[in-house]
Amino acid sequence: MLKLEKVKWFRIALAWGLFTLFMIVVVYAQALTGAGPVHWRTAVLAPLVYGLIWTLLTPVVFWLAARFDLTAGRRRWVASLLVHAAASVLLTLLFRILHVTVLYLMAVPGTVLSWATIMSSVNIWISVYWMLLCVAYALDFYGRFQRRNLDAARLEVQLVQAQLQALKMQLQPHFLFNTLNAIATLIVDDPKGAQRMTAKLGAFLRLVLDNTDKHQVTLAQELHFAELYLEMEQIRFSDRLTITYQLAPDTLPALVPNLLLQPLIENAVKHGLASDAETGTIHIQADRHDGVLVLEVRDNGRGTTHSESRGIGLRNSEERLHALYGSQYALSIRTAPEQGFAVRIELPFSPQA
Template identity: 40%
Template sequence: MNLQGMMNGIKRYFGLLPISFSNALVATIVVAFIMGLQTYLLLATKTHAVESWLLVRAVYVFPILNYGIWLATSPLLFLLLLKANTHADTLKRNTTYVALGLAFTLGHELLALLIFNVSLYLIYFLNFNDFFELDIKSGVLGLSKTFVEYWVISFLLIHFHSKKKFRQAELRNAQLEAQLVKAQMSALKNQLHPHFLFNSFNTISSLMEEDVPLAQRMIAKLGLLLRKILKDGDVQLVALEDEVEMAKLYLEVEQIRFKGRLVTRFSIDPKVKLVSIPTLLLQPAVENAVKHGFYNKTGVCEISIQAYEEGNFVWIEVADNGDGKKNSLGVSFGMGLTNMKDRLRTSYGEGYELNVNSKSANGGFIVEIKIRKEATKNENINGISG
């Protein structure tokens, strides 16, 4: 196996851990330093002098070797802990934990003892017996300490694994929620397209009997509008200024139909022109304004679209100067306005209001959309913007 293959194997091995290797390495170094410092302070309180080699061994060598072995064996321990955790029987699971603890404790101590003494032998080329030590009392204390370390490390591995699974579940749920919202938005948008086209072609059909050149101009304008719609493809959200431009195109088509009797006004605050809203959201309100504006009326119809920021809200208003009465068109939500409400709820949750009312006793009709600024920045909006 070449060096690159070996490095990739080591990377995959430590990739089994529920935390990154760099974090595990930093934690190992910090714990080893703290334990070494504790030992140094303990030895420093002794009244008699401590041999320099004993100090180096106790403060530097043992802690680094001890926690270095734990770091090296943690991926294997983690896999065995996960396997043990699959046992449905609690007694069997706990018995496996204890068995693993005894096996790793004994293995850890033997490996540490072997590495330590063999290293000294190789470095100093002295008699193996001069360095090999086997103190029963120290051995029992070492095993007890290592057994406690096993449980602490095991708890931390399982804890970080649970946190990782929870974060992954949260991310997966957020992705699924965003996908669901995108699917809902697509369905509502597709529902709106036939409704819009039906109204447009109905207008063209009526013009073909009255003024063919005017109908042709309207078809050309409608072509521009449809190209813009098709260009967006699957885009579910657009900037408010783009949506207003779409409404302008539609109203230009209607202005051809009504031959100068339709006047439009637009007032868009630069602070809100980049706020994301669902594509074609304003279309039903604009169509409604045309219907209400010309209902039982022979004079000029004025339609205004304005958007502005007020407090923590973005306001969008589509208004006309019609009679404003609860006429046969009513103020109830038809298919188009219901579509608006559904799309607003899908995009902003509870962070919006939609009101459809007469402007005043003297006339006029208005559709008001009120959106919390925070709602335009939530995860659903970000997830369906593409």
């Protein structure tokens, strides 16, 4: 069914006002080019009354277009067509009666109040009704197109949000499993360390819950999450784990996906501190180059082959980046046996508003 948006009166009046002005200019232009002198009442009042009457009749045509929809089924289409055919004749006659009568009362030169004058060129005047009907359907099709695009955009946003939430839900159990497993080990070997690690886990989870509805946080906030996680890992590995930072100050306000660094750091801990490794170093770096935020997390561990390099954390990170940035990101891995493991991410630099 045709669903026209409400067309405000001033828009209809503006459209007919512009048309009236155009007609006045045309009449005077014809007079100036040799068509002969024209009385101002003929040049001004005739188009003005024409535009005023159709300003009043246009909403009626739009209502008829919505009430008797020509885009409906075939049976209704035939009935609607008959209604519009009758309406075009009746409204045109009403227009001509009003038009001729008003011009006659205003003493516009050449106006004769007669049935012959009213019926003159009636086929041309009927075409105005059908042109307005076409405008009504054009506005309806345009409105449908806009609504369809808006609905598609909303659906896409909802889909991306659902995907991001699903990926975060996959990530958190993976992280919790590893952390709780570490706490269980410390309970036997280092009870006080297990207590400190449990407290750090509580603080970390509190921050995560406070930001659970945010898909993006500033890099400064993300680094705070990372520090809490690394403090837990330092309790676990004691003095075996060293953390270094190289952070450009202008990168800290940049927006990044929430919990972006945590799986990268977890991966670095895994590769940098193998069970037989004595010590390990994790280096976190952030730079900005030509509107691109560059993040890198690397370790000095044993490394691995590329075929073994992408665990669930890195896969989820890449899927989240794709959902948020499309093709405007890059994630690369540098690794080889005995040469450490590095993950580099490039994102559009977008500071917090």
